[in-house]
Amino acid sequence: MNYESAELHAVTGPAIRPGGVELTARALEFCSFPDSARLLDVGCGSGASVEYLRDHHHLNAAGVDMSSRLLRDGKSRVASLPLVLGNAERLPFGDESLDGILCECVLSLLPDAECALTEFCRILRPGGRLILSDVYMRESGENQCHGENSTDGCLKGAVAYPVTKKMLEESGFTVLFWEDHTPLLKELAARLVLADVASAVFCGEYKKAGDGYQRPGYYLLVARKD
Amino acid sequence: MSNQPEESSAWSCASCGTPLEIVKVAFTYMKGNFEVPLPACTSCGLVMIPEDLATGKMAEAERILEDK
Numbered sequence: 001m002n003y004e005s006a007e008l009h010a011v012t013g014p015a016i017r018p019g020g021v022e023l024t025a026r027a028l029e030f031c032s033f034p035d036s037a038r039l040l041d042v043g044c045g046s047g048a049s050v051e052y053l054r055d056h057h058h059l060n061a062a063g064v065d066m067s068s069r070l071l072r073d074g075k076s077r078v079a080s081l082p083l084v085l086g087n088a089e090r091l092p093f094g095d096e097s098l099d100g101i102l103c104e105c106v107l108s109l110l111p112d113a114e115c116a117l118t119e120f121c122r123i124l125r126p127g128g129r130l131i132l133s134d135v136y137m138r139e140s141g142e143n144q145c146h147g148e149n150s151t152d153g154c155l156k157g158a159v160a161y162p163v164t165k166k167m168l169e170e171s172g173f174t175v176l177f178w179e180d181h182t183p184l185l186k187e188l189a190a191r192l193v194l195a196d197v198a199s200a201v202f203c204g205e206y207k208k209a210g211d212g213y214q215r216p217g218y219y220l221l222v223a224r225k226d
Numbered sequence: 227m228s229n230q231p232e233e234s235s236a237w238s239c240a241s242c243g244t245p246l247e248i249v250k251v252a253f254t255y256m257k258g259n260f261e262v263p264l265p266a267c268t269s270c271g272l273v274m275i276p277e278d279l280a281t282g283k284m285a286e287a288e289r290i291l292e293d294k
Contacts (some may be wrong), residue, residue: 187258190287194262215293 003045004069010196011188014077015048017105018184018218024049024104027131028057030177030222036060037099042088042120043106047074047081052083059100064091081136088116093123100124102131107164108157117171124225130173131222135185136161138217155216164221173223185218237274246274256291270280 001006003016015021033039035058041049044063051074053061062082065071071083086092088103101120110116120130137159165175210216237246246265251273253260262284266273275284288294 183257186291186293189290190255190258191260193287193290194260194283196283 004067007195007197008192011191011197013048013076014046014051014074015104016045018188019181019220021049021052023133023181023184023220024052024102024131025056027102027133027220027222031100031129031131033057033059033100036096039100039102040091040093040098040123041102041104042066042091042116043109044083045070047071047073047083049102049104050074050081050083051078053102064088089119090154091119091123095122096125096128097202098123098125098128100129100131104131104133105135105147107132108134108136108159109154110157113157114167114171117167117173121172121225126225127173128224128225129176130168130225131163131220133181133218133220134158134164134215136164136219137214138180139184139214143160158216161219164219172224172226174226175221175223178219178221180217181220182217185216237265238268238271241272242267242270246270255288258291260287 008016013020015024017023019026039053039059039061041047041053041061041063044050044065045067047063050061050063053059062084063071063074063107064084064086066085066087068085071085074081074083084092088106089112101124103116103120107113107116117190124130135155137158162180165178168175233287238244239246244267247268248263249266249268250261251266253262262279264275264279266275
């Protein structure tokens, strides 16, 4: 999946993920950020969530992404958006300098998710909130591993929820809230199929020998830095 | 049969005889809202769903939505 493609954006809009900013709004209900709280959207793309957080919730939100093209798209949409180039494993922010981090449909794409979570923990203040939404494996047998049978990159790093929870705990977070939003993933996958942007592999089945099927789902969670 | 725009003019509405045109048709399935360009009658609204679309992309989207 090419996240910079115009065909993809035509289907998703600027928020390139299931649920768009409506899911971001849902997460904020569980965070109680005060006005002007400092938030960072890691993997912000063209900054749809950053724009939403600033305009609708009066939060001091910034974004970081490794795609200069998507950042440029965001700046051309709203020149004042604070978007910077960078990667999730080495963020240009000081220790305990932020009240919240968003990482929407990005963690599973990172080459080293554990390293990124450790970095998130470093820059969040104690008690700060981490908002995660991402693909995951809904039906997990003994083999709770990555979806390496997929030929499509966007589900490569999907793991079962217990794996994510363990990673979060080992990185210094406590999960406060988790809920399933798989229908949003399925709706987006169907829209992409109908628009000829992606094949059903996007939301396909994962055959595991002797272990039935694993199907991708989508979750939203909020965690607190301990 | 294909749903390509250039082939839509070969069809006329069985109900009122108006030549079909490609329009964005909105539909809802399992609480999801979708839009697909399809040959449709701009006079009476009748929509033609070509067989390859019904058994191809639409069937694929249906499988995803129904978790099959």
